[in-house]
Amino acid sequence: MAEIPMAETPMAETPMAETPMTGTPDGGFWTTPPGRSTLGSWLLTTDHKRIGLLYLWCILAFFAVGVLLGLLIRLELIAPGRTIMAQQTYNAVFTLHGVIMIFMVVIPSIPAAFGNIVMPLQIGAEDVAFPRLNLFSWYLYILGAAIAVVSLFTGGGAPDTGWTFYVPFSATTSTNVNVAVLAVFILGFSSILTGLNFIVTIHRLRAPSMGWTRMPLFTWGLYATAWIQVLATPVLGITVLLIFAERVLGLGLFDPARGGDPILYQHLFWIYSHPAVYIMIVPAMGVISDVIPVFARKNIFGYKTIAISSLAIAFAGSLVWAHHMFVSGMSDVAVMVFSLLTFIVAIPSAVKVFNWVSTLYKGSIYLDPPLIYSLGFIFLFSMGGVTGLVLGGAGTDVHVHDTYFVVGHFHYVIFGGTGFGLFAAMHFWFPKVYGRLYNLKIANVAAVILVIGLNMLYFPMYLLGLEGMPRRYYDYLPQYTDLHVVSTVGSWITAAGLALMAWNLWRGLRHGAPCGPNPWGAATLEWTLPSPPPTENFGPVEPEVTRGPYDFKGIEREEVVA
């Protein structure tokens, strides 16, 4: 399998007319196994590619809901005072936006969807190590999501605590926090099991000829992420159970009147939730590391550094949680230690950025959509990343903590980073999954609109934060109005970009030009299989790895993207 079988282009032989009506491509793993209904073959599948797609569709559906809620928040904030919703509604809407986006979209996004679809293919495996556990994880995800939806419409009304569930407020509010934290607990288990599955898969199921230094960097990113999922998520599970116990049994763990400590909750919460942002970003970094070399037609700059920096981020990222607590009443010594560690964790991220940019140096660059989204990632992630230094600095954090500066920072990193990483992945592996291509020009236009929209949406937030506008405010003082207006208009541009991107992909899926196994001319194993790949991937024959993941010598891009 060292030589890419360019001659085999199974999809090209399929007449186009057969597929557009159903909207799904023929062949490969899309074919319903004999003797099963279409629906049953999906809901009971143990095929990692199908499970990955189930995740992807659910994640995109929740993403649409989260975006809608975000747009409502921005619309409410276009002017001081009431615009479209009441105060309690607003508090529930931003809580919901946070819970949906964090727990149902961003955390599972790249690892659960593309990790499942691509990782076993990249390492030459037949499936993940525990296929049925994999399906079970998806059902836990669905169960958690369903319970989260139930929490909105039952009990004392939709939770209004913010996604952080800070005590004592979360312990005393009459809204339906019990059910919401139960949902988070179950979603956490889905994440733990996926992480566990990936660790075992990567250790045990790599093709015999794939040493650790031949592993694609996306898989490296997933590997580092999986360790965080397995080690940090149980802390979240315990923490939300404690909230549950506090509310239902009145334990008093966090209630100072009964000897409890509200600050303890914040430590527990952030011990998970800070590493969680690395669960969000490290897989996206893996995508970028895989995409850039393919479109620069050149080996990644410093493969080992990038692989090690993923592990370094996973490790150091576990030690910085209390930088969310500089003004919580924690001791000054703790502030110093966590500020210092926070500056250190910036280094591996910065090194990755420098390595990506260096990969472009003396390449032969093709500006296709996956690369455009990756360049967008680098720019937006840097926009967000550098302001992390302001937040890590103890004295500067005091002023901008819990202001719009943090909101801007987080959205630049997560939407501009993980979001763009997800979009890059969608555009990169789309032809592999569907055997078709979308319109490349429109995809590029959408990416540019998104970069403009995101900057207009989030840059004003930095300025608002520096001027002292606190976050989670339904109403605000008049001096903040102008910047809020700019930000809201930016949210419309962003929404337009998303709509154009989604429409273009949808069209590509139904009417796109068929492509061969390796349209971009990539060198990792998944591109040696037909598009879409067969259910059993490589079949009984172990694929042989004879070249590095970014060694493009002798591999050509297909006509269809030329």
Place this chain on the structure above:
Amino acid sequence: MYPQVFEAAKQVDQAFLVILGFCVFILLLVSALMGVFVWRYHHTRHPHPADIDGNVWAELAWTIIPTCIVMGLFWFGWTSYTALRNAPEGALQIGVEARMWSWSFIYPDGKRSAELVVPVDRPVKLHMTSKDVIHSFYVPAMRIKMDTVPGMQTYVWFESDSTGVFDILCAEYCGLKHANMISVLRVVSAEEYAQWLSGGAAKGGDDAKGGQLLEDNGCLSCHSLDGSEGVGPTFKGLAGREVAVLLPDGSKKREIADETYVTHSILAPSDEVVEGFDDVMPGYADSLSKEDVAAMVHYLLKGGVAAPPPGRAVAEEQGCLSCHSTDGSVIAGPSFKGVFGAERLVRANGEGEPRTVVADEAYLRESIRDPGKEVVDGFENMMPAYDVESLDDGALNDLVDYVESLAGGGQGGGKEGGQ
């Protein structure tokens, strides 16, 4: 951004400049290189990629140099932080009590206020705590922020070198009216401060004092004076109001808002929570003196806007309330609450086909003077008529105004001044 009136804030701004400067530099560097490379090495200009796998020295350089730089940035951040933390000896000590959703500032002589007033050119140290959930005391102009945590003391300090008025905001999400938990910091001259400290309180008799206390203790951020809905029940027309309350064991009880009830509700609100409201109010037993509570209760029950409307007295004297509730519950007749303006299904003399009428003022008058003429569907025709003998026109007007004021929402609120 803000005027710099506080020495430590200048140090913080210095750290901002240094760190943001480095941010901009890195961002420009990365973006510019990316742009140049994409243009210069586009496949149309550079068809054959070079064969480069990496460069250990370059990577060492861009690991070690940024590490040194960020250590420097850390130091700037840390020293500016210590400037914010080290309050000088002899600072003016003021207490801060946060609660949903207002601030209360306690001066050394025991005086309380809802706005923070401090003298210029004198360090001020705030000792802060919270009565309920976590809040965060934030003055952007001073670059200071610190959470106020229940059961724990935290502090901030500042010193302003010029007079002025600055915003105080709550920066930690604390529930429904988080965004309204706003106050101001007034920095005044030493003379003005001394004057302010000695004056103000107890001027203008009990009424004015009670009203001021309600404001200083943040009562009005939840309880309105004009009848509009809030997080807690409105103070308007509190005196003699019948309320259904929930006891801690979950059972219900009816109460009349008299002196004992109102006093107890201020000191230990959780003992009897008015139905339909959340148990979120902190108790004031340890933060208000007996005299202050008495003044507040006096203001609430006998003072200006809170006095009951005259029609309320009529309704009590005439016994209307033994059959008609004011809270929506049904006794023997329909509740007064929400009647005015609503559509009613009535039967003439309590018999025949029901028809719909709108309960306007004429209908209310008629129903009092001649209740048998149109009886609300579902009720017995049992109410005695009130002719001019038993209820003169003045009293009738008062009564009708009172019923109208119970229409619900805010609309009945302004009605009671008479017509």
